[in-house]
Amino acid sequence: MKFANNSKKWLQYFPVFDWGRRYGRIELTGDLTAAGIVTIMLIPQSLAYALLAGLPAEVGIYASILPLVAYAIFGSSRALAVGPVAVVSLMTASALAPLGISNVADYIAAAGVLALLSGAMLLVMGALRLGVVANFLSHPVIAGFITASGLLIAVGQIKHLLGIAAHGHNLPEIIASLWRNLGDVNFATVMIGSLALITLAWVRKYLSQYLQNRHGLSTSVAATVARIGPVFAIIGTVVLSWGLDLPGWGVTVVGEVPTGLPPFGIPSIDWSLLPMLLGPAALISVIGYVESVSVAQTLAAKRKQRIDPNQELIALGASNLASGLSGGFPVTGGFSRSVVNFDAGAQTPAAGAFTAVGLLLAAVFLTPLLYFLPKATLAATIIVAVLSLVDFTILKTAWRYSKADFTAVATTILLTLIVGVELGVAAGVLISLVLFIWKTSRPHVAEVGQVPGSQHFRNIDRHLVLTDPRLVTLRIDESLYFANARRMEDLVLDRVYRDREHLQHVVLMCSAVNEIDLSALESLEAINQRLKDQGVKLHLSEVKGPVMDRLKCGDFLDQLTGRIFLSQYDAYTKLTDGADSE
């Protein structure tokens, strides 16, 4: 069965022509409102995530302009807002650290190249329709990775709140580094940082409720105001910082930020560094894609719309290319900004384009005002944002549900925290696959009998069923392939050895066998031969169409001592009534 999705060839790569044709006043109003709100929200977020990636503040704004336009053209989600996000920014920092670049301009260029590489990879994956690759990141692994990254990011920002230096890309490194420099704590920084942190935490947790209860705002308006709360913290601390001359008290501020349009062109780096960026770029692509697609899918489902996963690869690829070409760094669809965009009434991706205009104006006119912005405020913004991602309940859920899922989550969390993001997520994916293969290599096999009064057959250990001493039916609960073929041979032969006297027929019930590969075919031939030596016939029942097609290619069916039955009921009645006397 195949559900094809045919559209007009090249047009499918430009969803803009689809929604653009039906664009009207209602859409415009919704999109403009959403753009205004998202712009206000994005300014602090962009600055903060640039800081997290180890980049100057303006880079964060640049990364929120052209990428939005690119997404507006290529994206299939109506509400997704792209730009710098926490986890990808952390991965950017982690990717660039081993390059050992000390010069700021070179570091910015390297971040740009990372975005270009990631964009190119996403485009290639999109062209090859490899959206499925993201499926290999299991939900628990993603959940564990996001939780661990969130924690890592939050701990990594403590240095800005304390006004000390600290380095490291995993928990032990960061904590050791913080501990060593604890003597340099700057108390003015701690004061302003704590103020920002407390305000932001309060805003996030209570403002929406407060606005609804005290001022009668509607839930969605109140939630939107609460989400742009960080802007007030920024304005407040900038004013304090300027009024009290906090830089004079040792508080690190953003300082001089270049004014004007983002640069445009291919960033120039030492190209010998390129190979070191390939692995991280691939990981950033996949993680960014998974994060973005799940946000897009969640929002699309709410309005009963659908997104096209392969088109999303192309849209994110274009966004990252745009970011890399315009002085930015790797971007993806972010959760909070997309939700705000959605709640504020964005109707089409044009909202993103309008947001881009808003941020362009900010880049040109607003940056001088950021001189006095304490980095501690940005750190507080990040901490409050990422701590909401930290959710260790996935460990409990997975533990209750399955030890294999738990192992994958626990490994991902532990390695991400202790070694770093790249190894953490790679190990999570790998261990999930290894556990899956391990499980399929040790399949469940049930001996079945007839459920009385039905034509249905079930496990003799779990159900009260009818059996016949002349016949053993084994239901094999797995596709037969090289990793379990030999084991299957042993299981079947062991079962037969236990019960040799009366046995005349062995039926393998293949309802759960979705494939038989060449190794398994050889094992079946061996089973057939060994049973033949003992005067026992081998039969198969409920062999599926595709498996049957495959079996017809070899000569197993000619060698088979018994028969192939359409249904297990058929096999049971024919073999026990003595009808099978040929």
Add this chain to the structure above:
Amino acid sequence: MKFANNSKKWLQYFPVFDWGRRYGRIELTGDLTAAGIVTIMLIPQSLAYALLAGLPAEVGIYASILPLVAYAIFGSSRALAVGPVAVVSLMTASALAPLGISNVADYIAAAGVLALLSGAMLLVMGALRLGVVANFLSHPVIAGFITASGLLIAVGQIKHLLGIAAHGHNLPEIIASLWRNLGDVNFATVMIGSLALITLAWVRKYLSQYLQNRHGLSTSVAATVARIGPVFAIIGTVVLSWGLDLPGWGVTVVGEVPTGLPPFGIPSIDWSLLPMLLGPAALISVIGYVESVSVAQTLAAKRKQRIDPNQELIALGASNLASGLSGGFPVTGGFSRSVVNFDAGAQTPAAGAFTAVGLLLAAVFLTPLLYFLPKATLAATIIVAVLSLVDFTILKTAWRYSKADFTAVATTILLTLIVGVELGVAAGVLISLVLFIWKTSRPHVAEVGQVPGSQHFRNIDRHLVLTDPRLVTLRIDESLYFANARRMEDLVLDRVYRDREHLQHVVLMCSAVNEIDLSALESLEAINQRLKDQGVKLHLSEVKGPVMDRLKCGDFLDQLTGRIFLSQYDAYTKLTDGADSE
């Protein structure tokens, strides 16, 4: 279902106490006869495989003494004969080459260390009962690997037949190297080599038939004589070489071989080389084990005996430790020697111990006679032996049966020939696993209906079946797990969108679903929710016991809008008769 195999604790690790207790005159006669014949056969083979591994001739004999005793104590096969074999010798040469050792004594020591490492790994695997690891080498990959290795070995021996130097560990390297040195061909060597090659090929192909027809020998006696044929070639060419003074004509001979007992002790190497040997040792362990176990299983089946795969790990581990400690190199159970042993009437592993005594006598008394033995004779022995391993029909079989199996074989063969044995086999295993995962990530889904007059349900595209417009039943032909969960979501929802008007129920028939992991559970919850939004109920049928147990751990069953039916027939009748009106 579990088939436990309980025995007396530690005794199970020493099969010698099992068969030793019942040892009598019949066993002794059989074992002594077999030992005599195998000893004669092993002398040329041991010398030749030492040459193949790049080692002096006597090392091959040492590797055929203590390892046999170790296997006699620990082995579970009654007929397996261990010692140097072609593929493992090639892998030894390939493992030692990158170390760049020029001194012969150091090279011998490194080969010994490789045997020790491999022995230790096999013992650890045996203690952990990891015999299953071998199952991850699929039959086609093994077949492809053996064929490619055989070809590689044969081509690698051409230099000895031509009397020129050549190096390389893959086909392009060897051929280029032969080509460059073609000017140095020694005609006396070519003559003696061709003579040996033709004789051996004739012996292998026709001698058995000839002895049966002309001299009335029984099939098994004739076959045994044919198998020890290489001894005659050796004796013949030694006599020629001595009588015609071939070394004086530029023919390379074995030369001075140390006489006496094998050395005993841990070989001393530059221990910084150890890490480079770990990977190759692991590969040698697994390949050697797989080869040995399949020989042992084939022979055991003929006498309706069984072997214990985990005990075989211990026995081969002990054999390799014994080899490493007594001046040998990696060993494993060999096909031809085991068959000869079996055919000649070996009853117990004691035959191996007697063979060891025979070879010990050879090491002490026979080696001076080998001075004049041309290396070309040994090369001819190897070529004739390994060419029987080369069998490209596996490519055809695999192509006919399945493209996935074909891809795995073709990759293994190509990479083994072009790059080398280690990469070849590793790539074969990896690609088999990747293809398996890829297939399970794109499962077959069939829409099913009732086979008229039965309670059986089959694919509507393949069978004439009854359906009902109110109900769609999808049979999911794969375990549900992270790699296919999202795809399943899309397939089910796409199917429902196509047919919205009359649809009231969707049944997922889970007869082929052997597992539902946490990611798939979330997808099922999503499907349930999306169908609920459209007023369609979701039901499951034929959920297996272990899967049901798992589902009870989460709260999916509480959220489920529909029901769980024991059988699909149950679901169909209840849902279409309107009985399900709650």
